[in-house]
Amino acid sequence: MAPELRHLRYLLAVAEHGNFTRAAEELRVSQPTLSQQIKQLERILGVRLLDRSGRTVRPTDVGESYLHYARRALQDLAAAERAVHDVVDLTRGGLRLAVTPTFTTYLVGPLTEELYAxxxxxxxxVVETTQDRIESGLAADEFDLGIAFRGTHLPGLVGTALGTERLSLVVGATRSTPAPDAPPLPVRDLDAEHLALLSDDFATRGHIDEYFARHGVRPRIAVQANSIQALTEIVRRTPLATVLPDAIARDHPHLRPVAVDPPLPVRTVVLLRRESAYRSAAARAFERLTRDVVRARDDFPESAG
Structure with a gap:
């Protein structure tokens, strides 16, 4: 007798939850049935896969090794099923896209509009999440494509450069700002600013902090938020400034960008995918569409190689 797919799914569920009861609830089977199936798999393989001696069920060493290949087998099977259902004429299909939060604000809308048209x-x-989560999700075949920033990516991921995204100091429209032909604000003047910034789990915040440290300025961080919508509302209603992509300020009638010298960071935007993943017709079409939409906007002024 050989292991069956249900054995693999049951084993993965128990390993992920560390508990037979919660795994059984997720799988919608009884706990005795789940326990019996795991024991049957262990008998087939002739090894002990789970350590049940503690309060939490954990894979044994050999169980960890088997889980690695079980996950891969289920990922490959899911990809095979998507390939079978892929329709080249694009009359139907599905696409799983992950994006970092700044792109949700100004890029996901135009991309969805064009895809639907x-x-x-x-x-x-569409899933909005951190870059780390995008990369781990692509590697685990949870997403087909991701839009993020160029960097040192996980092994097996490849990125196609789309262009560059510029950051700007941003203030509310009611706050006085330099004339359009005025020289940029010297970076040292940021010491006097009170800022509302993204929290430090955002990639954008890391770029901002690096910029401040490099130029020796320490503005007061009055507010931290994990939502760009919250930041735009805060800046719109208060004298606080923030740092956001140029595109957000340009698209928002109540915000104004302020040039700073030296300029704030520029990041290369990339479309990420898993190199070995099956590329459906929908994914290939979306890649072409994304390049078209980005080229048509002035938010990415420089071509990135």
Whole structure:
């Protein structure tokens, strides 16, 4: 007798939850049935896969090794099923897209608009998350594509450069700002600013902090938020400034960008995918569409190689 797919799914569920009860609830089977199936798998393989001696169920050493290949087998099977259901004429299909939060604000809307105009039969599933989570999700075949920033990516991921994103100091429209032909604000003047910034789990915040440290300025951080919408509302209603992509300020009628010297960071935007993943017709179409949409905007003024 050989292991069956249900054995692999049951083992993965127990390993992920560390508990037979919660795993059984997720799988919608009884706990005795789940326990019996795991024991059957262990008998087939002739090894002990789970350590049940503690309060939490943990994989044994050999269990960890087996789980690595079980996950890969289920990922490959899911990819095979998507390949079978892929429709080249794009009358139907699905795409799982992950993006970092700044792109949700000004890029996901135009991309979805264009996708729906060209291929209304494709269902789009968008997840907003951190770059680390995007990369781990691509590696685990949870996403088909990700839009993030160029950097040192996880092994097996490849990125296609889309262009560059510029950061700016941003203030509310009611606050007085330099005339358009005035010289940029010297970086040392930021010491006097009170800022509302993204929290430090955002990649954008890391770029901002590095810029401040490099130029020896220490503005007061009055507010931290994990939402760009919250930041734009705060800056719109208070004298606080923030740092956001140029595109957000340009698209928002109540915000104004302020040039700073030296300029704030520029980041290369990339479309990420897993190199060995099956590329569905929907994914290939979305890659082409993304390049078209980005080229048509002035938010990415420099081509990135």
């Amino acid at each position: 060209r291929h209304p039969g494709i269902a789009l599933d």
